[in-house]
Amino acid sequence: xxxxxxxxxxxxxxxxxxxxxxxxxxxxxxxxxxxxxxxxxxxxxxxxxxxxxxxxxxxxxxxxxxxxxxxxxxxxxxxxxxxxxxxxxxxxxxxxxxxxxxxxxxxxxxxxxxxxxxxxxxxxxxxxxxxxxxxxxxxxxxxxxxxxxxxxxxxxxxxxxxxxxxxxxxxxxxxxxxxxxxxxxxxxxxxxxxxxxxxxxxxxxxxxxxxxxxxxxxxxxxxxxxxxxxxxxxxxxxxxxxxxxxxxxxxxxxxxxxxxxxxxxxxxxxxxxxxxxxxxxxxxxxxxxxxxxxxxxxxxxxxxxxxxxxxxxxxxxxxxxxxxxxxxxxxxxxxxxxxxxxxxxxxxxxxxxxxxxxxxxxxxxxx
Amino acid sequence: xxxxxxxxxxxxxxxxxxxxxxxxxxxxxxxxxxxxxxxxxxxxxxxxxxxxxxxxxxxxxxxxxxxxxxxxxxxxxxxxxxxxxxxxxxxxxxxxxxxxxxxxxxxxxxxxxxxxxxxxxxxxxxxxxxxxxxxxxxxxxxxxxxxxxxxxxxxxxxxxxxxxxxxxxxxxxxxxxxxxxxxxxxxxxxxxxxxxxxxxxxxxxxxxxxxxxxxxxxxxxxxxxxxxxxxxxxxxxxxxxxxxxxxxxxxxxxxxxxxxxxxxxxxxxxxxxxxxxxxxxxxxxxxxxxxxxxxxxxxxxxxxxxxxxxxxxxxxxxxxxxxxxxxxxxxxxxxxxxxxxxxxxxxxxxxxxxxxxxxxxxxxxxx
Numbered sequence: 001x002x003x004x005x006x007x008x009x010x011x012x013x014x015x016x017x018x019x020x021x022x023x024x025x026x027x028x029x030x031x032x033x034x035x036x037x038x039x040x041x042x043x044x045x046x047x048x049x050x051x052x053x054x055x056x057x058x059x060x061x062x063x064x065x066x067x068x069x070x071x072x073x074x075x076x077x078x079x080x081x082x083x084x085x086x087x088x089x090x091x092x093x094x095x096x097x098x099x100x101x102x103x104x105x106x107x108x109x110x111x112x113x114x115x116x117x118x119x120x121x122x123x124x125x126x127x128x129x130x131x132x133x134x135x136x137x138x139x140x141x142x143x144x145x146x147x148x149x150x151x152x153x154x155x156x157x158x159x160x161x162x163x164x165x166x167x168x169x170x171x172x173x174x175x176x177x178x179x180x181x182x183x184x185x186x187x188x189x190x191x192x193x194x195x196x197x198x199x200x201x202x203x204x205x206x207x208x209x210x211x212x213x214x215x216x217x218x219x220x221x222x223x224x225x226x227x228x229x230x231x232x233x234x235x236x237x238x239x240x241x242x243x244x245x246x247x248x249x250x251x252x253x254x255x256x257x258x259x260x261x262x263x264x265x266x267x268x269x270x271x272x273x274x275x276x277x278x279x280x281x282x283x284x285x286x287x288x289x290x291x292x293x294x295x296x297x298x299x300x301x302x303x304x305x306x307x308x309x310x311x312x313x314x315x316x317x318x319x320x321x322x323x324x325x326x327x328x329x330x331x332x333x334x335x336x337x338x339x340x341x342x343x344x345x346x347x348x349x350x351x352x353x354x355x356x357x358x359x360x361x362x363x364x365x366x367x
Numbered sequence: 368x369x370x371x372x373x374x375x376x377x378x379x380x381x382x383x384x385x386x387x388x389x390x391x392x393x394x395x396x397x398x399x400x401x402x403x404x405x406x407x408x409x410x411x412x413x414x415x416x417x418x419x420x421x422x423x424x425x426x427x428x429x430x431x432x433x434x435x436x437x438x439x440x441x442x443x444x445x446x447x448x449x450x451x452x453x454x455x456x457x458x459x460x461x462x463x464x465x466x467x468x469x470x471x472x473x474x475x476x477x478x479x480x481x482x483x484x485x486x487x488x489x490x491x492x493x494x495x496x497x498x499x500x501x502x503x504x505x506x507x508x509x510x511x512x513x514x515x516x517x518x519x520x521x522x523x524x525x526x527x528x529x530x531x532x533x534x535x536x537x538x539x540x541x542x543x544x545x546x547x548x549x550x551x552x553x554x555x556x557x558x559x560x561x562x563x564x565x566x567x568x569x570x571x572x573x574x575x576x577x578x579x580x581x582x583x584x585x586x587x588x589x590x591x592x593x594x595x596x597x598x599x600x601x602x603x604x605x606x607x608x609x610x611x612x613x614x615x616x617x618x619x620x621x622x623x624x625x626x627x628x629x630x631x632x633x634x635x636x637x638x639x640x641x642x643x644x645x646x647x648x649x650x651x652x653x654x655x656x657x658x659x660x661x662x663x664x665x666x667x668x669x670x671x672x673x674x675x676x677x678x679x680x681x682x683x684x685x686x687x688x689x690x691x692x693x694x695x696x697x698x699x700x701x702x703x704x705x706x707x708x709x710x711x712x713x714x715x716x717x718x719x720x721x722x723x724x725x726x727x728x729x730x731x732x733x734x
Contacts, residue, residue: 029687195690197668199566199590202685209690220693221686223566223668224592225624229698232626232656257592259599263630289599301564301590304671306683316673316683318569319588320396323576326561326587331596 001168001175001182003032003214009173011052011060011127013120018071020064024051025169029210030307037061040069040082047089047096050201054170055244055280056130059099062086063126066103067119074115079107091294094245098279099126127172133277134174136344141180141240141275142187144347148237149189157192157218158184159237161227164198164255165207166242166275176275177240178211180342185217193219194230198255200300200327224257228264239265239272240342246274246281248363250335250350251288256328262337271339274350278343281355283363288332298325368535368542368549370399370581376540378419378427378494380487385438387431391418392536396577397674404428407436407449414456414463417568421537422611422647423497426466429453430493433470434486441482446474458661461612465646466493494539500644501541503711508547508607508642509554511714515604516556524559524585525551526604528594531565531622532574533609533642543642544607545578547709552584560586561597565622567667567694591624595631606632606639607709613641613648615730617702617717618655623695629704638706641717645710648722650730655699665692 001008014021020037026049027033035051037043043065046052052061069082083100090096106122107115148158166177174182184191193212198204205221212219222230230236239261245253252258252274265272285291302319319325338350348354356363368375381388387404393416394400402418404410410432413419419428436449450467457463473489474482515525533544541549551558560579565571572588579586589597597603606628612620619625619641632639652658669686686692705717715721723730 194693197566197685199564199592205686205690210687213687213689220691221668222693223623224590225566225622225627225698226693226695228626228630229623229660229695230693232699255592256590256596259595260592260627260631263595263634264627267630293596301588304673304683304685306671306673306685308675308681308683314675314683316671316675316681317397318564318671318673319572320577320580322580323562323572324587326589326593326597328593328596331592332599 001173001211001215009127010057010169011064011172013124020068022046022052022061023169025053025207026051027313028206030313037064038068039072040065040085043068044085044089047086053203054165054242055095056134056171056176056277057169058090059095059279060123060127060130060172062096063099063103063123066100066107067116067123070107070116070119074112079104091292094280094282102126130172130277131174133344134171134176134179137176137275137277137342138174138179138183140347141273141342142183144238144271144273145180145184145189145191155190157190159192159194159235161194161196161230161236161239161261162208163196163204163241163258163261165203167208167211169207169211170242176277177242178208179275180240181217182215185215191217193217194227194236195219195221196224196227196257196261197221198257199224202304203255227261231264231268231270236270239270241274243274243276243280244330245291246276246341247285247288248281248283248355249286249352250338250341250355252333252338252350253288253291253330254333256331259331259333262333266337272337273340273342274338275342278345278359278362281359281362283365286352288334291332293331294329296327296329298327301325301327368540368578368582376494377424377536378431378539380491387435389413389419389428390536392420392574393418394680395573397680404431405435406439407432407452410435411452411456414453420570421532422462423501423538423543423644424536425457426462426646427490427494427497427539429463430466430470430490433467433474434483434490437474437483437486441479443475446471458659461647461649469493497539497644498541500711501538501543501546504543504642504644504709505541505546505550507714508640508709509550511605511638511640512547512551512556512558522557524557526559526561526602528561528563528597528603528606528628529575530563530571530608530625530628532570534575534578536574536578537609543644544609545575546642547607548584549582552582558584560584561594561603562586562588563591563594563624563628564588565624566591569671570622594628598631598635598637603637606637608641610641610643610647611697612658613643613708614652614655615648615650615722616653616719617705617708617722619700619705619717620655620658620697621700623698626698626700629700633704639704640707640709641705642709645712645726645729648726648729650732653719655701658699660698661696663694663696665694668692668694
């Protein structure tokens, strides 16, 4: 994706050859700032405080965290300690563990003096793999959009609703849910995106709308409450969302509120697709409600970040003093509401047999 | 309801005996200010700018607007002009037309010199009627809460989810959706309320949470995205919402997002009740999708009112510059998702026959 006309990724090696640059996503869409990570605690903080978010980018950041760890202490103890610190940052994202396991598997069997170089190489490879995976997801999803576009008369857009940000900013490049959209737009298809603002952290406002704006994709921002109404009135052709974790049976754990949109899509016979790199599939889980749901700080509900008329970016309080808050961060969309899963290997039904057939090597491993 | 320990209504005659006092609900929950209305344009502005909102309170404000009109010009032309101005303020609320029609019917058959006094009397009566109606709704809804409370073990609350503000502040007193809750709480039943913040205008944050706080009813504020997850996990026993307009067939038009909660309640076998004074039933409509849905200004989506740390109350921008916005204000919940309608005459199924049987005099009129 391009930012101010320049192609960029969301994470890259700094010119110094060892530290790691990311974009601070907590101050979007008002500021664009690059932050340099120089240690495991830097990486852990970037994940916990959500300077980086989105399963694939969390994984990439953790992978580079392991490289920074090896630079400082390449012993088994150093490796194990970095693994633990990074693993504890976000409980829900399966990608985090997947990336850390991949790094550990490469590093553990090497002598200590080779670990630093190998860790940087593997982290870079993990990032390139993510880009390739997302591009493939885009190619498969593009076919769905092409098919809908064929049913439209001239000038009528394909209306796609998305929730949260499974975009470029959630990955190393392309995004997952946005990848088919960018591919369709770049091909000249007439696509229009309904962007859920995605309370409480407003990733739709801050990230998805910002991305689409930068890339020139037509869109409207709506509140999370509006999608059902738009679907009832034929204004949505397709829902595409991402996922933080997908179960072997096709249950999908994604940003809070996804389940409500899936219900509305189902009620209005609108296809509801979930894009995912297969790394987010947890073949050991057969029921989404088993997934531990992160309960985040209530201040995310009571306060919101915005820009005042004078340009100051600040948090303001929305709720009355003294009102208690609850803030579950994710919900589970049962497989029965999912039309299909768009993976790097193709589109597959959200059920155990179909997923196992598409990823036999991983499905076998879990049992 | 009590505010700072003092029983209050939301609209009342000023001590001067002719002007009308209301509470400015646009600056809640941070400020509490009383505004005096002295003319039809004052009343129209109070309704359009949502200083007052909620179908019953809009009706009461319009009724007093007619009284203020009669004070200035009690001619048929004055009556007709005030009716038009007030009627044009909000297209969706059926109560508005109902209250204006009631006032006009009383006034038109009187000589001009009796109209002012009669208008004030009728507006006061309309307010008293609203209080009585809401109290009756509370009594009927209370029985539902009592029945659920009986299934709970000691210390377990009855968890009720509500959307938007169909509370005291939306009516002259008691509220509609909150009336059963206040009655249950006052009886000593253990009730706990999940308060949807209700974007884009955050009436849940600003109004419902404020009210419940003042009255001491246990509650948590949640984002609109969270309700489905809470229902999936058995944390909601009952949904009670209000309605701006109810069709003869039981379709319900209420704040945007209500439909999504109804879908989630249905998917989890949780009773979904709608409270309404029968004045909000439009017996001439048999299909909710015929209701014209107000598209409000996009700035309600892009901006939000909050309080900065230094106490300043200000609007901040949430969305990126240049991102277009869409802002439908209401949605329609089909009758098939509504467990029952709680009216002043009792609880009734959301269907044509049941509604017509309970309100034969109104159902007959429409055909």
